[in-house]
Amino acid sequence: MDVSIKSVRKEFDGYPALHDVSLDIRSGELIALLGPSGSGKTTLLRLIAGLERPTGGAVFFGDADASHRSVQERNVGFVFQHYALFRHMTVADNIGFGLKVRPGAIRPAGEEIRRRTSELLDLVQLSGLESRYPSQLSGGQRQRVALARALAIEPRILLLDEPFGALDAQVRRELRRWLREIHDTTGHTTVFVTHDQEEALELADRVVVMSQGRIEQVGTADDVYDRPNSPFVYGFIGDSSALPVRVENGQLWLQDRTIGIEAEDVPNGAATLYFRPHDIELLDGCGGCIAGTVAASRRVAGTRRVELAVGGARERVEIELPVEHPAGTKNRIAFRPKRWKLFSAAGRNDLAQQQVYEPRLRDVEETELMLATGL
Numbered sequence: 001m002d003v004s005i006k007s008v009r010k011e012f013d014g015y016p017a018l019h020d021v022s023l024d025i026r027s028g029e030l031i032a033l034l035g036p037s038g039s040g041k042t043t044l045l046r047l048i049a050g051l052e053r054p055t056g057g058a059v060f061f062g063d064a065d066a067s068h069r070s071v072q073e074r075n076v077g078f079v080f081q082h083y084a085l086f087r088h089m090t091v092a093d094n095i096g097f098g099l100k101v102r103p104g105a106i107r108p109a110g111e112e113i114r115r116r117t118s119e120l121l122d123l124v125q126l127s128g129l130e131s132r133y134p135s136q137l138s139g140g141q142r143q144r145v146a147l148a149r150a151l152a153i154e155p156r157i158l159l160l161d162e163p164f165g166a167l168d169a170q171v172r173r174e175l176r177r178w179l180r181e182i183h184d185t186t187g188h189t190t191v192f193v194t195h196d197q198e199e200a201l202e203l204a205d206r207v208v209v210m211s212q213g214r215i216e217q218v219g220t221a222d223d224v225y226d227r228p229n230s231p232f233v234y235g236f237i238g239d240s241s242a243l244p245v246r247v248e249n250g251q252l253w254l255q256d257r258t259i260g261i262e263a264e265d266v267p268n269g270a271a272t273l274y275f276r277p278h279d280i281e282l283l284d285g286c287g288g289c290i291a292g293t294v295a296a297s298r299r300v301a302g303t304r305r306v307e308l309a310v311g312g313a314r315e316r317v318e319i320e321l322p323v324e325h326p327a328g329t330k331n332r333i334a335f336r337p338k339r340w341k342l343f344s345a346a347g348r349n350d351l352a353q354q355q356v357y358e359p360r361l362r363d364v365e366e367t368e369l370m371l372a373t374g375l
Contacts, residue, residue: 001061001156001189002027003048008057010043017043019213020057030183030190032200035210036236041193042161044210048191049159050074061156074157077150077188081162083142085134091145092117092130098153120148123182140171147179151186160192164199172196176203197237201225209233231343234274241317243273243290243310245342252342254311260288263342271344275337277305278320286334292317294331299323308333 003025010018018040025031033041046052047059050071058067066074085094096117099108108116121127124144134142143163150158163179164172180203183190194200200207201221209216209224211232217224228234235242246253247268252261261273283289292308295316299305303320306327310317319335321327 003157003189003191004060005044005048006058006060008044008047008059009055010040010047010052011055017213018047018054021213021215022057023208023215023218025189025191027189028187030180030203030205031192032204032207033191033193033210034195034197034200034207036195038212039210040213041195041208041210043213045159045161045191045193048157049076049078075153075155076157076159077153077155079143079146079150079158079160079163081165083134083146085142085145085149087134090131090133091126091137092121094134094145095120095148095152098149116152120151123151123185124148125178138171139167140175143167143175144178147182151188155188158186158188158190160190162193162195164196165194172199179203201237209236211236228274228341231272231274234341234343239277239318240274241277241319243315243317245271245273247271247342254290258288259290260336261340266342269344271342273337273340273342275340277318278303279338280319280335281338282321283334283336289334289336290317291332291334294327294329294333297327297329306333 003023005021005023005025008018008021009016021040021044023044033044035041043052047054050066050069050073054067058065060066061074086097089097092114096113099113099116102108117130118127121130124147126141126144126148129137129141134145137145147160147163164175167175176199192203201224204221206218206220207224208218209232217229217233219227224233224237228237231242234240243254245259247263247266247270249268250262250264250266251258252263252271252273253259263271290310292310294306295309296307297304300320302323304323304325304327306319306321306325308317308319309315319333327333
């Protein structure tokens with residue numbers, strides 16, 4: 001099922017949560033909505049689900065305008081972060097509940113519900129646990145039950161809101177691989193919300209990076225990491241260092257000296273140089289380079305992360321060095337970025353300027369309502 005969001009706006013009590021958002025999701029695609037809290041990603045997911053109505057614009061399922069269709073009419077499966085399982089029901093009953101409460105005319109026979117439940121237990125690797133209650137399961141197992149319940153109604157679109165947010169890091173990694181396998185097996189059009197960039201880059205076919213109710217960039221993991229189109233995306237995706245510079249006649253200057261980087265076709269004036277801490281080359285001398293004094297050094301897995309005071313100690317950047325590098329405090333280090341990107345210093349994409357608003361969500365109550373109405 002293709003999904004098209006066309007110039008959608010959403011306001012809560014006059015406060016804009018989404019600004020003219022447009023997005024095309026292809027049938028069978030796994031899409032991640034990625035951004036900080038308040039960026040609008042959950043609001044967009046709820047608009048797709050039908051839990052919210054747009055203030056302006058439209059949501060299309062295929063060629064049909066679904067903007068004013070009910071949750072039931074849209075036939076989407078929704079998985080919440082906190083599972084929202086019925087505590088008094090067994091695993092099997094939780095999975096089959098959405099089928100059992102359908103109106104008589106479209107309710108499957110009891111044997112068909114049991115068959116479907118058994119298939120889903122196999123799919124989510126919980127066979128043998130069908131008689132347990134949610135309190136007898138681990139967090140990862142409860143999340144699998146929640147996903148199986150969403151799949152039981154054979155939804156046209158699967159939506160997941162921070163599906164692994166309540167789990168520890170190791171379980172999250174295991175479930176990410178598992179969810180990708182489930183997606184490839186079922187072929188559902190899937191949209192999931194996350195603030196975890198590693199999760200988004202690893203899982204999704206395409207990543208939708210959001211900020212302040214707008215879409216900043218849409219692309220593959222390689223696109224958003226290697227070719228970010230704004231300071232926000234560069235600063236939000238992966239580790240990065242930023243250094244205020246000045247452009248003069250195609251050369252970059254840090255205070256009173258050039259740093260050996262050409263910037264052709266860039267207008268003169270203030271700018272910010274972005275680069276990845278690992279994507280640098282060390283230099284012996286500094287005839288046109290960036291040089292700084294080591295202010296701090298720490299071990300990070302197989303590398304050494306070094307904080308340098310540059311530009312008269314007023315600016316700080318981070319670089320990564322081999323773990324054996326003798327980067328002691330007050331040592332002088334000269335380097336140049338291998339790859340970098342330059343952005344005008346003026347602009348709205350400033351991580352420090354996030355003004356956020358999203359309504360408080362009542363996951364359990366809404367999920368129970370959706371299920372009780374036969375979603």
